[in-house]
Amino acid sequence: MSLDLEKQLCFYGSYHHNPVNIAIHMTCVPLILATGLLLATNTPTLNVLPNLPLNFGTIGAILYSGFYILLEPVAGTVLLPLIVGWAAYSNHLTTSAPDVTNKTAIVVFVVAWVAQFVGHGVFEGRAPALLDNLVQAFVLAPFFVFMELLFMFGYRPELQKRVNQAVEKEIQKAKAQKVKGAIKDGKAN
Secondary structure (H helix, E strand, C coil): CCHHHHHHHHHCCCCCCCCHHHHHHHHHHHHHHHHHHHHHHCCCCEEEEECCCCCHHHHHHHHHHHHHHHCCCCHHHHHHHHHHHHHHHHHHHHHHHHHHHHHHHHHHHHHHHHHHHHHHHHHCCCHHHHHHCCHHHHHHHHHHHHHHHHCCCCCCCEEEEEEHHHHHHHHHHHHHHHHHHHHHCCCCC
């Protein structure tokens, strides 16, 4: 996976152009990341740091944060305490109230995934990015959502403009391929 921020944002953005689908993802992707990390804290633990035991949830939070810092140092650094802080709180929750915490997390996780597939099927009209590149979609989705939020507040407008232009080209290319495929299959006159 490339550390080219524009290329990564363009890849993910080309699958998320419809405003309703974007809103669904802006809500559901953070919930999926949060519940995924929380559920991963149920794995065996090595107590190295107080309040932040080393388990798959903590390791995942560190890896996500590290990758985001490599992609975009300022935004990644802003996101680091949120992700690692959530991992610490998740460890607390799964230790202090594991039954209700895990059941709630599973429900939120499933509902958020269903909502995203509805967003793609009903509003976007295009399969999710994870069907083309599973790892890239899972790793990039939370950062894409965070960058979209930062763009809304005016962060790096020149980058946003370039990404939006590249996304539009990718969407047009995908639409042309879809039409070409339909003609090839004899579905068009």
